[in-house]
Amino acid sequence: MAASTNIPLIMRIVSASIPVSTRAGRIIRDILKKGELGIVEKAKNDLQTEADRSAQRCIVASLHKQFPNVAIFGEEQLDPSEKFDPNFLETSSCDEVLTKKCPEFLTDAKDEDVVIWVDPLDGTSEYTQGLLDHVTVLVGIAFKGRAVAGVIYQPYYNYKAGPDSVLGRCIWGIIGVGSYGFSRQKAPKGQNIITTSRAHSDRIVTESVEACKPTSIIRAGGAGHKVLLIIEGKAHAYIFASRGTKKWDTCAPEAVLHALGGKLTDLHGNAMLYSADVQRKNSGGILATVDNHSWYTEKIPEHVKETLPSDPVPDFMKKLEKPLVIPEIKSSSSPVNSPPLESQDSQSEQWFMTKDVKAMFAPNSNSSNSDNGSEISPKKPKPNPES
Ligand SMILES: Nc1ncnc2c1ncn2[C@@H]1O[C@H](COP(=O)(O)O)[C@@H](OP(=O)(O)O)[C@H]1O
Structure with a gap:
């Protein structure tokens, strides 16, 4: 019911x-x-x-x-x-x-x-x-x-x-x-296991994984599955230096990971954006971790970051009121240990309120994309995502 x-x-x-x-x-x-x-x-x-x-x-x-x-x-x-x-x-x-x-x-x-x-x-x-x-x-x-x-x-x-x-x-x-x-598990101590795509890998994807000094690499399918590898302690980080995934690949895994204290961002460490008017592609790649997120963002080569810029901020986000800080989720409350890396993340998430929430449904001016997926949108903005 x-x-x-x-x-x-x-x-x-x-x-x-x-x-x-x-x-x-x-x-x-x-x-x-x-x-x-x-x-x-x-x-x-x-x-x-x-x-x-x-x-x-x-x-x-x-x-x-x-x-x-x-x-x-x-x-x-x-x-x-x-x-x-x-x-x-x-x-x-x-x-x-x-x-x-x-x-x-x-x-x-x-x-x-x-x-x-x-x-x-x-x-x-x-x-x-x-x-x-x-x-x-x-x-x-x-x-x-x-x-x-x-x-x-x-x-x-x-x-x-x-x-x-x-x-x-x-x-x-x-x-x-x-x-x-x-069942949440610790990732093995003294290792740095990185998971990445098996079907959509290329030189840049591999170079970025290697730059993070993995002790082993798991090439696996699906963004959802790779985030599960992280939360169940089979890998320390999911790294994908490519603009190949879309919002529907990352929204659910990001939320599940974030809810237990982890993070899924682009390779710059910037938040993914999921309003109706965003471009569909995750143009800044993917980095997902339970711990030490910023250690990995620092290891990604600069020339890779330059080719994979963060998502353009949609119009509605530009009209934000002051940022709202939401409750920080502590990953340490569960039994997850850090990979053998030095720094700990202390960034708190910032959340934003829009003055006019309808603005997030405004069509965006970005270029069109043949890979839009399908839409059911009662407020009938024709999203116009960029490729
Ligand atoms: N270069 C690319 N072209 C098309 N889709 C890509 C892609 N890179 C990643 N993806 C999509 O992103 C998701 C995760 O990719 P991967 O399994 O390689 O890690 C998959 O979604 P779908 O399986 O839903 O199509 C995959 O198709």
Whole structure:
């Protein structure tokens, strides 16, 4: 049953996104089982399957039905005339979320403050190659342009563990509430394990990883999966010196990581921006860590940073009132140790309030991009993201 509207919006969206992403995960498994993947090459090295399409239809239709005035952006551009099977609508909610107290800075979130970023199948390339634990479903929730909550469903979690194991798991997090659904582990002491892309690597990606002096490198698929490697202590940092990922790849993982005291930023250490009018590409690359974030940003070569500038600040952020500091999340409250690196981060996150939240829905003047994904936006700004 859908949650009562007395409950703060962000809590209701997270509560709804857990069964929705779980359902999408089931769709992904069913399609692979049938073996009819319907692979389309959207661009060089960028695949889409029937699982991406069907999972997105389920997620977007289900969330839109429950939150008709919230903007939703999905990775896949789908044919709107295609019939949607109402059996794939999921409108239940997760009670566990609703028992948590909404953090104060999110209690008054209005429909127009919120954007939902959906990657129905992160790790598509790995899905087609049978590397199934790399696959995740990502539902990220942004408030006033920043990632604040996320759901990561891993449909093939436990798939090698035998027929008696429960297949799939759901990880979720809200900044100020915490992250749930996984077992947090320490990254090994005395090592510096770095994870990066396996399918979209190049010379610059490798050079940037090497500059951070890894003791070993894990080349893995999916932004969601790589953030899970960090929060479960299998890697110390996720580094991707490329503009290849988009907002739907990072919003949910960023929020889950941030909610437990970690950080996901661009390679400069600057915040990712997730309002409706941002460009879709993460043009400044990705750096995700639980500890020692600034140690890594300092190690990235300057010439790499020059080729990967931070996202341009969208118009609405330029009209900000004074920055608002939100509760700092302490990673030390959980058993995570530092990599063998010298400095500790002490930067506190800064959050911003806009004078006029509607401004964040204004179309932006950036150039267009053929890879916009799809949009359901009740305030009908035609986002015009830059490539
Ligand atoms: N050069 C590139 N071109 C297209 N997509 C890219 C890309 N680099 C990264 N991505 C996308 O970013 C996500 C994480 O990449 P990776 O698995 O290589 O770490 C994947 O999303 P999807 O699997 O949802 O398409 C991947 O397709």
